[in-house]
Amino acid sequence: MSYKALSRNQIAWRxxxxxxxxxxxxxxxxxxxxxxxxxxxxxxxxxxxxxxxxGVGPVATPxxxxxxxxxxxxxxxxxxxxxxxxxxSDSFAMIRGGHIDVTLLGGFEVAANGDLANWDADMPGKGPxxxxxxxxxxxxxxxxxxxxxxxxxxxxxxxxxxxxxxxxPACVTRVYTDLAVVDVTADGFVVREILDGxxxxxxxxxxxxxxxxxxxCVVLKTPAV
Amino acid sequence: MIDKRVASIDEALAGLxxxxxIMFGGFGGAGVPINLMRALPGTPANNLTIISxxxxxxxxxxxxxxxxxxxxxxxxxxxxxxxxxSGISELQLADGTMTLDIAPQGSFAERIRAGxxxxxxxxxxxxxxxxxxxxxxxxxxxGRMCVLETALTADFTLMRADKADRYGNLYFRGTQGNFGxxxxxxxxxxxxxxxxxxxxxxxxxxxxxxxxxxxxxxQLPDARDA
Numbered sequence: 001m002s003y004k005a006l007s008r009n010q011i012a013w014r015x016x017x018x019x020x021x022x023x024x025x026x027x028x029x030x031x032x033x034x035x036x037x038x039x040x041x042x043x044x045x046x047x048x049x050x051x052x053x054x055g056v057g058p059v060a061t062p063x064x065x066x067x068x069x070x071x072x073x074x075x076x077x078x079x080x081x082x083x084x085x086x087x088x089s090d091s092f093a094m095i096r097g098g099h100i101d102v103t104l105l106g107g108f109e110v111a112a113n114g115d116l117a118n119w120d121a122d123m124p125g126k127g128p129x130x131x132x133x134x135x136x137x138x139x140x141x142x143x144x145x146x147x148x149x150x151x152x153x154x155x156x157x158x159x160x161x162x163x164x165x166x167x168x169p170a171c172v173t174r175v176y177t178d179l180a181v182v183d184v185t186a187d188g189f190v191v192r193e194i195l196d197g198x199x200x201x202x203x204x205x206x207x208x209x210x211x212x213x214x215x216x217c218v219v220l221k222t223p224a225v
Numbered sequence: 226m227i228d229k230r231v232a233s234i235d236e237a238l239a240g241l242x243x244x245x246x247i248m249f250g251g252f253g254g255a256g257v258p259i260n261l262m263r264a265l266p267g268t269p270a271n272n273l274t275i276i277s278x279x280x281x282x283x284x285x286x287x288x289x290x291x292x293x294x295x296x297x298x299x300x301x302x303x304x305x306x307x308x309x310x311s312g313i314s315e316l317q318l319a320d321g322t323m324t325l326d327i328a329p330q331g332s333f334a335e336r337i338r339a340g341x342x343x344x345x346x347x348x349x350x351x352x353x354x355x356x357x358x359x360x361x362x363x364x365x366x367x368g369r370m371c372v373l374e375t376a377l378t379a380d381f382t383l384m385r386a387d388k389a390d391r392y393g394n395l396y397f398r399g400t401q402g403n404f405g406x407x408x409x410x411x412x413x414x415x416x417x418x419x420x421x422x423x424x425x426x427x428x429x430x431x432x433x434x435x436x437x438x439x440x441x442x443x444q445l446p447d448a449r450d451a
Binding site: 050051052053066067068069070071072073074075085086087088089091092095096125126127128129130131132133134135138139165166167168169 | 311319
């Protein structure tokens with residue numbers, strides 16, 4: 001059997017399907033911001049950005065571009081009707097105060113107990129960058145991670161214990177990878193969805209911690225986005 | 226008569242000297258006081274402590290400060306340059322000529338807010354279980370471990386807004402406000418560059434920062450156009 005790993009856009013599409021009507025969501029830099037493009041129609045999902053915006057709209061077209069209206073990743077954005085703008089401390093009151101339903105973040109490593117490492121990969125000669133990740137990981141009601149299942153050299157990123165410095169302990173509830181959708185539970189990693197053509201044994205071999213498979217584990221399907 | 230308008234950058238930065246602490250507003254390119262940053266290397270300021278969400282912007286606009294090793298300490302949530310090569314501040318971090326207090330962005334913002342609000346310290350759960358809060362006082366509240374974070378204050382805050390009036394009242398466009406809204410209150414001398422100083426006074430609904438937090442305003446063009 002053979003399988004085709006999901007593209008970044010397909011991972012984003014899959015993660016976006018779990019955003020429910022009425023949710024307030026913060027999307028991290030990189031792959032997570034792509035989710036904004038795949039919000040299911042008919043659901044009102046309010047996007048928050050750490051620089052002080054609630055109600056982030058689509059990325060600005062060249063005609064709409066305004067250099068004084070950006071998100072936390074320096075993208076020039078638009079606002080949806082009903083959007084608000086506020087200070088950095090208010091933005092983190094929103095985040096730390098438990099007013100964000102879901103944050104989708106990128107990750108370097110996730111451990112079977114939900115530990116997250118996503119800010120310092122020990123790059124020689126490069127300074128540290130935390131940004132809002134630690135506050136989001138601690139403050140959002142749910143922390144969902146989007147990442148490649150393995151590093152470029154094939155090492156696992158889902159592990160018994162993180163090697164890199166932690167962003168926050170025991171915070172992750174779900175991981176979307178290019179191979180599977182995996183929940184973090186009291187019993188460790190539980191696979192909810194797995195790519196067609198990828199065997200359970202192959203997925204386990206690509207993972208650095210024991211996997212269980214949900215009784216209703218299904219095929220991970222996405223459109224060709 | 227209250228009149229916080231100044232006519233020159235020299236006047237705007239008067240008093241900025243050795244050993245001082247400076248906060249910088251701006252995030253994502255909005256609200257960055259580029260004109261004032263560019264003027265800093267020409268002041269006598271040395272042995273500086275900088276408080277800025279990202280070190281990169283100051284490195285871009287006041288490069289000579291780092292070349293001449295005039296920044297001795299930085300407080301930031303991001304101290305990484307773009308690309309794979311080390312930036313000049315990263316080289317300073319590596320050779321020990323600059324030290325860094327790396328802070329989660331929410332703790333960074335709240336430390337500034339607290340500084341401006343007369344709160345010396347506060348507890349937060351952010352950072353617990355990570356190396357960035359090692360050595361800080363921990364205490365449990367309602368079953369959750371928290372860490373004591375101390376307030377940040379400064380001698381100067383430099384920031385940009387869209388409009389101001391002679392009272393120092395500020396109006397922001399879009400997301401210009403960000404950290405500046407908190408930093409304005411946290412410094413002894415807050416200097417704001419603005420696109421326009423209005424005739425008369427701003428109408429109340431347009432006042433995002435009360436002038437009481439602002440010491441000097443200067444009208445300067447958008448340096449991103451230069």
